[in-house]
Amino acid sequence: MEQRLGNTWRMTVNEKKFIESALESELRVDGRRPFDYRALTIKFGREDGSSEVQLGQTHIMSFVTSQLVQPYRDRPNEGTLSVFTEFSPMADPSFEAGRPSESAVELGRIIDRGLRESRAVDTESLCVVAGKWVWSIRIDLHILDNGGNLVDAANIAALAALLTFRRPECTLGGDDGQEVTLHPPEVREPLPLIVHHLPIAVTFAFIGDEHMVIDPTHHEEAVMGGRMSVTLNANGDVCAIQKAGGHGVMQSVVMQCLRIASVKAGDITSKIKTVVESYKTDRALRMVKRHAPINAVDVNESGGKAKQILEGQKLKSEECSVSQSDDMDVEQGRINKRTDKNRSFTGGPSSWDPYSEGVNTDELKATLASRGSVAVPMNLDNLGDTIRDETKSDEPLSDVNPVSSSTDSAGKEMATSKEKTLQDAVKPKNKRKKKKSSNTAAV
């Protein structure tokens, strides 16, 4: 039940004394004043519902996912919200892999209490069929680097992820109106969560007998006699408090902390809101791009996919020991990149081209031609003749294009394999693999 002492990094007496005596003159080791917060940066991932928060040295990632589950029996018309913490062993020497430690559990509980008990997330709107299906929202917090004050950073990460999270829309159908149909995000725009208010955690550390600092670093955490995490929202409502033992403080000090924390909570709330707003506008812009001319999008997406496939198949092509094909893969990757870049320019393709030196112009023309052909799937077979390796990248294209049926692609595969007889006759194993992959792609 005790893990804290195994590998805990212990501070020398000198260092402790230094921190304490520096505080006598209101100085902290990192140059802050007692009630200054460290620099806070919030980043978002490409997908909805992921965030990355950096508070000084502390680094936390947060992911929000949803799932349809059966509700709890005592709350049949409410969705669920759960918080899971993962202390990566690389973040701190005292974190160990395996079962969550006491501090991990405490962190999860503090975040959970702040979000759930204060009803920050509207759980009733997560109900699909009362007593049968509700959405279960899961927040995963990954501590990547422990620079102290995990509570505040984790809380901000959780909020940022919740604010950007979107769950797929679902409708009821069937004879009894109980059948749930889930709509994939491409068909219907996913729905954001309803978040009533933002409970912000602000942590105080009590060092020595009368010193109090906000947002302690891990050095200060090693020295402190007690800690208090106060969770409040911008309206000045107290949502949760956790002071689990440690040095006693006067009641008046507690109230003073609350007042300081409410100011900080206001600052952090506005920071989170601006960051989330800019993410949302970015996202909206991305959506506009996605709905623009279908051809352009097809090329972009398939280009990306083709690149992935190419990387996967590089091994195979090496097995084939055709030195040329390998080179071409790389070249094509470059071209893809360039075309992607060009697409974002409004004034037509740029003439600046740093890569063309090493590229055979004939091949370049051929590949560019194939690029144009993507929008017209009928040409695919002809292209197989022009460039052998191009077929590799074309396979995934056929599955991107909804028009081409499985038989089509199978026929194409036959054609391509005919083309390859010279090399593939040596290694029949290879051919079989390719068949399989094409089948799965078709399905």
Place this chain on the structure above:
Amino acid sequence: MEYVNPEGLRLDGRRPMEMRQLRAEIGVVSRADGSASFEMGNTKVIAAVYGPREVQNRSQQMNDQALVRCEYSMANFSTGDRRRKTKGDRRSTEISLVIRQTMEACILTHLMPRSQIDIYVQVLQADGGTRSACINAATLALADAGIPMRDLVTSCSAGYLNSTPLLDLNYLEDSAGGADVTVGILPKLDKVTLLQMDAKLPMDIFENVMQLAVEGCKAVESHIREILLENAQTLVIRQGYGS
């Protein structure tokens, strides 16, 4: 639901600022170095203290202070729905941590370096306020074991329902979804060591509720002191007969 009726009485007939009946007994586990049971109305917990003794796991030994460990568990029969709770669930892990840190703050650990003190608390009946009852029981057990302490930590909870601050919530009031503030104080120093709160409360109301809980803690403290005095007197009398 109405938690305070127009006459100003709560569901179990108490006034808003009234505590449940407190009962405490010392020396309920004969093998332990110190033990106590503590009741707050229908909530009943039992605590046992072992130590100071040799550190079991040498790697955890500390050369400047005693190692304090705490384990909180709830009996399967303690709640209304009798389901088997896994031992290491998140709630009990957290409460263990909270009790340990609270007791650590009041034990003079620097007087017992290289030793270990184990505190085991078990909830026999749960009717709200188990956390507070556990801390009170642990304090009594530590005092019974003769472990040097700064002060007697006492704890009490308070809540806010129907726009009335209520002292010492029972299970029904606790699960009503209103605010719940658990406070642990060092009464002589008049300092707050434990403070846990959930749900949402405006700041000025929170101050009132916390004040109420602190008053409750002080009431618990005077009761615990009485019990300890009584126990000491009986021990003296017994010794007098023995000699």
